[in-house]
């Protein structure tokens with residue numbers, strides 16, 4: 001394999017370490033300072049070597065069962081304990097699963113706010129209902145924060161809660177609630193959320209219980225570039241230990257209708273540009289090379305055009321059809337709530353790549 005052309009300014013030892021899956025924090029900082037096109041070209045080569053020319057997507061449906069929440073995350077525009085609050089009944093959840101099944105969804109992604117008056121039985125009830133009517137539907141559900149919350153309310157260990165959830169039908173978990181895995185940042189943006197070590201603990205235990213997860217980063221608010229890199233290296237360290245991550249998904253912070261975003265907008269310091277988004281996808285590919293093969297560009301966060309461009313900067317997956325998307329939309333995302341399989345195929349072919357529908361675990365459908 002040819003790694004970059006001979007005019008590249010990226011030092012050979014950085015290329016070699018990245019190629020071997022050992023890119024350091026200093027290497028990553030240096031790469032982020034390189035010419036963007038060199039960074040993108042390097043990430044693109046590593047992507048090609050890892051997964052070839054195929055770009056995947058999943059036919060799935062999001063179900064956010066409630067927007068009521070006892071959490072206090074300052075970046076959240078989804079929570080509503082006032083007039084706009086809702087909580088779906090089990091029947092309403094099942095209706096949505098049924099709609100998902102009708103259009104050929106292979107996965108339902110179920111998450112919600114943290115309700116004060118439920119326990120693990122509530123979460124198990126959702127899983128068991130879905131599995132009893134749709135045994136083949138893959139259930140991708142409950143963030144590490146929801147699992148932590150449910151375990152606390154039921155006075156159980158995280159491990160026991162995960163075993164029970166798996167027994168009730170939980171197939172995989174979204175690696176959300178990661179935000180930035182730095183307690184300095186978490187104390188500013190989500191002081192009552194589980195801490196870095198607790199997120200790592202829940203996810204590691206999930207993997208060890210046979211529940212794979214995705215990994216995410218929510219970037220573009222109060223974190224430093226170094227903290228972004230540390231976050232990705234934390235993900236890599238977990239993966240070395242468990243092998244339980246299916247993909248890494250950079251999630252751009254949406255600044256509208258939330259306190260943190262409004263403060264940043266008022267200060268005039270909102271800093272994420274399309275270029276910065278692409279660089280994050282590229283550096284994630286490089287830092288996670290040989291460890292996590294799948295880097296997702298989220299069309300909901302980036303928009304379709306930028307997500308397609310990210311396919312040339314290290315990304316190899318475009319996420320899901322979704323059907324409904326409430327969380328980003330409430331914080332200002334305006335890229336839609338549904339993308340059809342036909343549009344995914346068109347978008348991917350337009351980038352000169354080969355589209356393929358996948359399952360949650362990146363298997364063929």
Ligand code: SF4
Nearest residue numbers: 069071072073076113
């Ligand atoms: S991000 Fe989640 S946990 Fe935090 S306030 Fe919003 S709904 Fe609640």
